[in-house]
Amino acid sequence: MTDIGVLDDATLPAGIAARFVDNGNGLRMHVLEAGYETPGRPCLLLLHGFPELAYSWRKVMPALAAGGYHVIAPDQRGYGRTTGWDGDYDGDLGSFRLLNLVRDTIGLVFALGYRKVAAVVGHDFGASVAAWCALLRPDIFPALALMSAPFAGPLTIPAQKAPDIHAALAALDRPRKHYQWYYSTRGANADMHAAPQGLHAFLRGYYHAKSADWPGNQPHPLTGWTAEELAKLPTYYIMDLAADMAETVAPTMPKTASTWLSDAELAVYTAEYARTTFQGGLQWYRCRTTGRFNAELEVFTGRTIDVPACFISGAQDWGIHQTPNALIHMQTTACPNMQPIHLISHAGHWVQQEQPTEVTRLLLAFLAGVRR
Secondary structure, three states: OOOOOOOOOOOOOOOEEEEEEEOOOOOEEEEEEEOOOOOOOOEEEEEOOOOOOHHHHOOOHHHHHHOOOEEEEEOOOOOOOOEOOOOOOOOOHHHHOHHHHHHHHHHHHHHOOOOOOOEEEEEOHHHHHHHHHHHHOOOOOOOEEEEOOOOOOOOOOOOOOOOOHHHHHHOOOOOEEEHHHHHOOOOHHHHHHOOOOOHHHHHHHHHHHOOOOOOOOOOOOOOOOOHHHHOOOOOOOEEEOOOOHHHHHHHHOOOOOOOOOOHHHHHHHHHHHHHHOOHHHHHHHHHHHHOOOHHHHHOOOOOOOOOOEEEEEEOOOHHHHOOOOHHHHHHHHHOOOEOOOEEEOOOOOOHHHHOHHHHHHHHHHHHHHHHO
16 A cells, blocks of 8 residues: 555645544544634544545535534545555454544544544444444543444344344345445455446446435335345345446446536545555454454443434435344434434435535534533
């Protein structure tokens, strides 16, 4: 992985700057920030998901800064221009486990001179990191906003033995497989990085497929963790058994850029993933699917997130239903201080990019309520 400079000003919207920050946990983190001109502002920390970057927050950062915050968005471990991580499939997988990602986040906050933030905001897999930050260190993260990925709580002890969902999926009349376990295979990175349609076209197709632009996204709750129910999810979640992800998204790939992601913006993602590959982000999935690090998370069984919390997602996002009943568990058990959830119309999985104005409005309203 080549160590290069920060994103240049010509790439970033007005009011956003980039710099590097050593987080004390082995990373030189590439950080975007807004509202940095005025000292003493409360810090708002934004954590991206897969396959995204700090750049994914570009549309909401200036408006959040105008609301009085010092807004920080890092490229997380395994992503973008942040360095110090091992991207080898056979390398140090343990450094990508959730507790170390929490340590990355705390280290960044402290390195920036803060001892607490106003709130931590997480999208997609970044929501998992944000949730664990609030669960473990509510003194540092006294408010939480989750986007597109519900948090159902820590693993239980004893762990509930689930049926062999993979054998059941493969045995369906239309044989299928779960995307997270596909992402954990050795070949997944090359399948996407060297996609036959080209990396730029692959990313356009992937982002389109999970957005409100694709008419196939009409989500509804699933009744349980069974092959028959999971097979109702789109193929970018429950894939055809013999297909890779590049093949999966190719049939729905648009010929032109979307209204919410211009070709120039998409080119930023293409350039970053061309350089780093996807393996850093895929390591996060491997930590989850292998179960190697479950034991340390089970220590926190029964613990709840008690800080004020909100949940924002796109109304056309299947992600909120991909784990059956997770949304209900989040509201009723995992986050007792959860406000009513917000599902934004005309937005899919990339809600902060597809509908940035409404996301900003909801976040500022939530933060105003917390600060009262």
